[in-house]
Amino acid sequence: MIKTRVVYISMAILLLLFVVVSAVLPKTGIETKNTEFSYESIVFNKNKVTTVDIEIAEEDWADMLESATDKELKQANITVDGKRIENVAIRTKGSSSLNSVANSDSDRYSLKIDFDYYDDTQSLYGLKKLNLNNNFSDSTLMREYISYELMEQMGLPTPAHSYMYVTVNGEDRGLFLGVEAVDETFLANNYGxxxxxxxxxxxxxxxxxxxxxxxxxxxxxxxxxxxxxxxxxxxxxxxxxxxxxxxxxxxxxxxxxxxxxxxxxxxxxxxxxxxxxxxxxxxxxxxxxxxxxxxxxxxxFGGFGGGGRMGGNIQMPADANMKAPEDAQTNEQLDKPDMEFPNNGVQQQQGERPNGGLDKGGINMGMGMSGDLMADSAINFSVTTPVSGTxxxxxxxxxxxxxNEEYRAKYEGYLEEIATNYLTEENIQNITKKLALLLTTYVEADPTKFSTTEQFIEAVEGEKSLPEFAKQRSESILKQLSGELVVEATTQGNMAMPNPGEMGDMNIPMQRPDDFDPNQMPEDFDPSQAPPFNQNGDKQGDRPNGGGPMQRPDKNGGPMWPNQGDEQLKQGTVIDKNTILTAAVCFVLLIVALLFVLKFNRRGR
Incomplete structure (x- = not known):
């Protein structure tokens, strides 16, 4: 006969096991998941800014910046949110953007990190390669991120992505967009x-x-x-x-x-x-x-301009000092009110220059910085013949x-779905406001950024914002689909992209702008939720979500922010299906045992 004491002891053991599995184990930091693809939620945590600390020999770093277009691999050690990976390969990346930055006084290059180059068994939670994109040509800093978000919402296989703050040998490099490489790991994760x-x-x-x-x-x-x-x-x-x-x-x-x-x-x-x-x-x-x-x-979002070329008005920090090529036309020669430039049927505004010409102030268009977000050529880009320059x-x-009539009808159906559900003012504003809350102080502190904090904030809401673009663009799409608006495709008059080698020298001091105005923040922005910075851009005070003081990683690769707050720690924890199943089984057994004891006690035994 089973004694009541034995039953209660069994229940206590089951209860203890349940507590350990469901509560204690996740908080220990032990990776309970098969980490083959856990990088998606750990490395690319969209609810925070991931820290990426690069340690590289000073001479190698200097050589990489000096010969950036060679894309030569260098050896480095990388610490990502406290996870240290040694002996990895790093190089500059990009094509036209790489050459454009190389022809300027900026050294803010996009980077590619190869975790398994020297050791093919090595990875970061399953991630083999990481791209750190410098947000070149995008003063909003959001175009690429939002585009990937929308592609995901449409059910397309999309690289993992999130924002990352990068340091090199302890010195800030700034805010970059981390993007998963499309490689064997991506394919296995998305296609099986x-x-x-x-x-x-x-x-x-x-x-x-x-x-x-x-x-x-x-x-x-x-x-x-x-x-x-x-x-x-x-x-x-x-x-x-x-x-x-x-x-x-x-x-x-x-x-x-x-x-x-x-x-x-x-x-x-x-x-x-x-x-x-x-x-x-x-x-x-x-x-x-x-x-x-x-x-x-x-x-x-129209950043490439009409006709398949980089273009648009360039806005740089107020103290930007741009150098013109020696053989360039003067501004007086270019800035004639009656002067027109071919732009696939769209007249350019005064000051816009094709093929690397100079804007007022000597700004070389070859830099390809994003211009007027609300340009008519972008808002009313043809959906019936959706090509440009071809x-x-x-x-x-x-x-x-x-x-194919059947396929075109389906394509138009998807466009209508996008215009009514995804590329809407509300959806894009939800994203931009969240990003403003998360990123603004990092943008403000970024010592190498191409544009100003004010330009970043301007993209969040207002007349020249990404949500306003979404509103007007979706309206145009629906009008075009209904036949209310007819837009001719910009297939002719294409202007070639400038040869980076002909863009001339650029002198762009990348300094923290002095015109940052906190009053430009979104109405619901809460400064208490973001880390403050002093006037020199140095980090001080508390981290987001109740984090503790900022600290450099210790010699053992300790975390950048040791007290990031419970919410962020929970977001970085990944529990696999086996753990969940085990917890569920324990819970069921606990319930069964409890019912057994109740029945046992009713019989008076």
Whole structure:
């Protein structure tokens, strides 16, 4: 006969086990999850700014900055929110943006960190490569982040992303956007396997026009994986299908690509396949079917200008001192009221200059800084012929989709869904206000930023904000779909991007702006929730969410902010399904035991 004491002891053991599994274990910091893909929630925690501390030999760092365009790998140690990874590779990254910064007095380069370059077993919670994007050409600092958010909301496979504050050898470099690399890890996480063919087209063949049956002739398709088995790829079959009117559903994920192009069109991302550049996208072939992967959105929301080129008015900090090329035209020669520049049918405002010309004050347009967010060419960008500086016929992938009545109807349905549910003033404002609360003090302290804190705040709400863009753009989309508004595509009069080597010397002192006005903050901004900084941009006081004083990482790679607050610590904890299942089983057993005891006691035993 079972004694009551034994039953109660059993219950106590089960209760203790339940408490340990469900409460104690997560708070110990032990990684209870199979960390293969836990980087998504740990490294890319969107509810906070992740700290990235880079330790690198001073001579290597100086050489990397001096020869940035060489993209030479250097050895470094990286600490990400207290997690230290030694012996990793780091280099500068970028193309036109890299060359533009290299031709200026700024050294704020985007960076790529390769955790497994020297040791292929090494990773950061499963992450093998991390991009730190410098937000070049985006005074809002939000275009790329919001674009990825919208792509996610449309159900597209999207790189993980969040904001990160970077230091090098203890000195601040500033606020960057951390973005997951599209590589084997990304493919395994999003597609269940990485044994297919990953392409990053940029160059000959990136327009996906038929050249020949020999894949070697498509030198710009940028095969990144499975190179040894390229003869097994269906790339040529896919090219033939989209160019010759074949059964494209056999070779491409039609629905996914319609969603991609609908969103890409809605947010006016022209530094992409939809301009003459024909780049900044990935294709992944799995079992002979091609999917498209979004990439590089710092010039979305019309930031790339009409005709597929960087453009728009440049706004730099008030103390910016820009140098003009010796052979450049003078401002007097350029600033004639009756002077017009070809812009695909859209007249430029006075002061805007094509092809690296000089704006007032000698600002070289080659820097490609984002300009008038509310430009009519962006707000009313065509949704019926969604290309710029090119034609649909020269964009066979997009043309194959939109020339089919069924697919076009579905594309237009997605555009309507985007305009009414995603690219709305309310949705974008929710994002920008959250980012303002999270980022403003980091932007203010950033010693290398390209633009001012005021410009960042201006993008949050108001007449020239991203939410206002969303409002007007979505209205335009709906009017175009209903036929109330007819917009001609900007397919002609394209202006080529300036050659970075011809943009002249730039002298841009990157200093903390003196015109920061706290009164420009959103109405619901709570300064108490963000870390204060002194007039020199030095960090002091408390961290967000009740964190403690700022401290440098200790020699053992201790956390930057040891008292970040319970909420952030909870957000950084990842519990796997096995732990949840164990807790559930224990809870069920506890309930069963309790019922047994109650029944046992009723019988008076």
């Amino acid at each position: 396997s990485n044994d297919g063919f990953l392409f990053k087209p940029d160059g000959t063949g990136s327009d996906l026009k038929y050249i020949s049956d020999d894949i070697a002739d498509y030198t710009g398709i940028g095969l990144k994986t499975n190179e040894g088995n390229v003869d097994q790829s269906k790339f040529i079959d896919m090219i033939k299908a989209i160019n010759n009117g074949g059964n494209i559903e056999k070779y491409i994920d039609v629905d996914e690509m319609l969603r991609y192009f609908a969103m890409n069109t809605a947010i006016v991302n022209l530094d992409s396949y939809q301009s003459n550049m024909k780049h900044n996208y990935y294709l992944y072939e799995k079992d002979g079917v091609f999917s498209i992967i979004p990439w590089d959105y710092n010039m979305s 034609t649909l016929e020269d964009s066979p992938l997009l043309n194959a989709l939109l020339s």
